[in-house]
Amino acid sequence: MGFKCGLIGLPNVGKSTIFNALSAAGAQVANYPFCTIEPNVGIVPVPDERLFQIARIVAPPKVTSTTIEFVDIAGLVKGASKGEGLGNKFLGHIRDVDAIVHVVRCFEHSDVAHVYGSVDPVRDIEIVNAELILADLETIERRIEKNERLVKTGERSFAKHIEILKKIFKELGKGTPARHAVAEEEKEHIEDLRLLTSKQMLYVANTGEESSKSEDSYVENVTRFAQQEGSKVINICGDMESEIAALPPDERREFMMDLGIEEPGLNTLIRTGYDILDLITFYTTAGAELRAWTVRKKTRVPAAAGKIHSDMERGFIRAEALKYEDFIKAGSLGRAKEKGLIRIEGKEYEISDGDIVFFRFNV
Ligand SMILES: Nc1nc2c(ncn2[C@@H]2O[C@H](COP(=O)(O)OP(=O)(O)O)[C@@H](O)[C@H]2O)c(=O)[nH]1
Numbered sequence: 001m002g003f004k005c006g007l008i009g010l011p012n013v014g015k016s017t018i019f020n021a022l023s024a025a026g027a028q029v030a031n032y033p034f035c036t037i038e039p040n041v042g043i044v045p046v047p048d049e050r051l052f053q054i055a056r057i058v059a060p061p062k063v064t065s066t067t068i069e070f071v072d073i074a075g076l077v078k079g080a081s082k083g084e085g086l087g088n089k090f091l092g093h094i095r096d097v098d099a100i101v102h103v104v105r106c107f108e109h110s111d112v113a114h115v116y117g118s119v120d121p122v123r124d125i126e127i128v129n130a131e132l133i134l135a136d137l138e139t140i141e142r143r144i145e146k147n148e149r150l151v152k153t154g155e156r157s158f159a160k161h162i163e164i165l166k167k168i169f170k171e172l173g174k175g176t177p178a179r180h181a182v183a184e185e186e187k188e189h190i191e192d193l194r195l196l197t198s199k200q201m202l203y204v205a206n207t208g209e210e211s212s213k214s215e216d217s218y219v220e221n222v223t224r225f226a227q228q229e230g231s232k233v234i235n236i237c238g239d240m241e242s243e244i245a246a247l248p249p250d251e252r253r254e255f256m257m258d259l260g261i262e263e264p265g266l267n268t269l270i271r272t273g274y275d276i277l278d279l280i281t282f283y284t285t286a287g288a289e290l291r292a293w294t295v296r297k298k299t300r301v302p303a304a305a306g307k308i309h310s311d312m313e314r315g316f317i318r319a320e321a322l323k324y325e326d327f328i329k330a331g332s333l334g335r336a337k338e339k340g341l342i343r344i345e346g347k348e349y350e351i352s353d354g355d356i357v358f359f360r361f362n363v
């Protein structure tokens with residue numbers, strides 16, 4: 001099961017444009033059998049310079065990137081939490097993702113209608129965030145009511161739980177998303193509620209192809225808003241990204257050079273999504289395939305092996321691990337071994353970002 005980022009925002013802000021660009025770019029660089037699982041779910045390879053560098057040394061017949069999923073969630077409007085538009089269905093889709101990519105319109109374009117008549121990104125953000133918070137308030141309220149009934153039937157142990165839920169309810173009521181309103185030690189009390197605002201969120205300021213004074217100020221406003229909230233924000237031009245993604249890979253570089261950009265904004269988007277999910281990458285180079293894999297930070301090495309095959313987790317004996325930097329310095333696996341750079345790690349070892357890992361297991 002992959003990690004999922006959901007694209008949300010008001011209608012006509014560029015979510016599908018960005019989603020399609022992600023899918024098109026992904027479909028070209030890696031041949032995954034199902035790049036689009038469903039019309040609105042895309043498996044996107046994570047751009048990874050380290051994988052490229054390892055591949056140059058190992059020269060394997062096959063190189064496989066790790067992936068992250070993006071979901072294009074249809075537009076949210078005011079009242080979604082009360083079932084407006086396709087309200088509840090959308091909110092359900094948001095519940096299923098691990099992180100939220102909140103797309104905000106910063107481009108002016110008279111041909112593209114804005115649901116609220118004008119371009120005003122901070123207002124838009126507040127509309128969407130308010131719907132998420134309202135949905136969460138309802139979820140918490142229902143849980144409080146249910147638990148209060150249980151307390152009446154003698155389940156005293158719920159009293160503390162209710163107290164914490166009420167505190168979080170109050171904070172959310174003031175407009176604070178759950179990811180900022182809930183202390184570490186309180187997290188277990190809301191975990192199974194899967195609150196929408198407890199997910200990490202990143203903002204994408206979607207700008208036009210040509211910069212203008214008003215667009216610059218929209219981006220500044222979004223940036224200020226995100227910073228105050230402690231969220232990341234990235235700047236993308238959806239239309240340009242789809243033009244880049246539509247090109248064959250070998251023509252992309254030239255096109256980008258003409259535009260004076262080093263890499264597609266989508267790469268930054270994918271990497272930032274990866275980051276806010278607290279994900280790290282490790283590499284395996286068994287047999288004919290060099291491959292990158294994704295795990296959460298602090299994953300122990302047997303669980304990481306389980307990502308590859310459940311037999312490898314069950315029969316785990318030990319792992320041999322090598323830091324990416326050490327491998328590059330050594331210049332080959334043989335030399336890394338000679339220099340004693342390959343460590344032996346037991347089942348307590350937590351995978352580090354960039355580890356090249358060889359698993360030893362019984363079958
Ligand atoms: N000028 C300009 N138009 C854009 C940009 N991104 C999206 N659009 C246009 O805005 C319209 C709505 O985009 P779409 O991706 O369908 O929005 P969604 O409703 O959020 O999925 C389309 O006509 C897009 O071509 C952009 O960066 N610049």
Ligand SMILES: [Mg+2]
Pocket residue numbers: 015016017074075
């Ligand atoms: Mg759309």
